[in-house]
Amino acid sequence: MGDSISVNGIERPLTDKTVGELLATENVDLDARFLAVAVNGAVVPRAEWNAAPVAADDDVEIVRPAPGG
């Protein structure tokens, strides 16, 4: 078994080295507005996506606004 990572609650093999690479792998448009990312409970600002590392067993959350009360 290789290294894995959790992305929005789903475990999958770790194939990326940075947040930016991970978003590209997930087909997330890096230029889309209103996106936010956290790794292990800490927000990673957009300006740092391309440099911020992701590693085995990290817990990544990718969110955006949704209709709500």
Added chain:
Amino acid sequence: MSNALADPLTIADKSFTSRLLIGSGTYPNQQAMLDAIRESGAQIVTVAIRRISLDGGGETVLDALGGDYTILPNTAGCYTAKDAVLTAQLGREALETNWVKLEVIGDRETLYPDTEHLLTAAEELVRDGFTVLPYSTDDPIVCRKLEDVGCAAVMPLGSPIGSGMGLLNPYNLEIIRAQTALPVVVDAGIGTASDVVLAMELGCDAVMAASAVGRARDPVIMARAIRHALEAGRLAYRGGRIPKKRHGEASSPGRGVIGT
């Protein structure tokens, strides 16, 4: 004569002509949401922060709303201070706003707030530079503690979220209004226009409505009703109601009646 229009709602450093905060969820479709929000006159619109769908993009609720509103991200669905704080921080990053409607839910059945986690999260977010608008129980002591930790408003519930039961304890809301220097926003439980009128007549500063509009048979018409209710209730509060008496008091002169 006082000018009804010159009676803004001020929260932190922002002023609004509308006293309504409106939700963007529960509508039958997006167009109904946009039409109802427009008709309500609301300037503050709440949104949730949710995981993106990894199987496709799609426009966000923000693309639809455009730049016409003050967008207030909430922490709805969070059950711990930790999750609420991270959700608030993600909302700040996504929306470039320091404002957050802080919700920490304690129970799936009642959706009542978890006061212990709420206070912890509020304190941490204020320290982190947020303008915190906390959804709380209608408990004057809890509201005072939220004020003490530096929240920008208090948002006591009228009744459970989505219940439509109106203001179950108007006496508490009156006490909260009397005790706090912060804006009081009645959050949760609004069912129809008369609930909004009562909140305003009690002196509350604003009302948050979501299901009351979104789940109404006709959201656009209900949005209009609530807009008028806010105005009627606020004016009645400012006009000052007469005291209640146990006996009648004639409004025509007692003298000069024929046959006397």
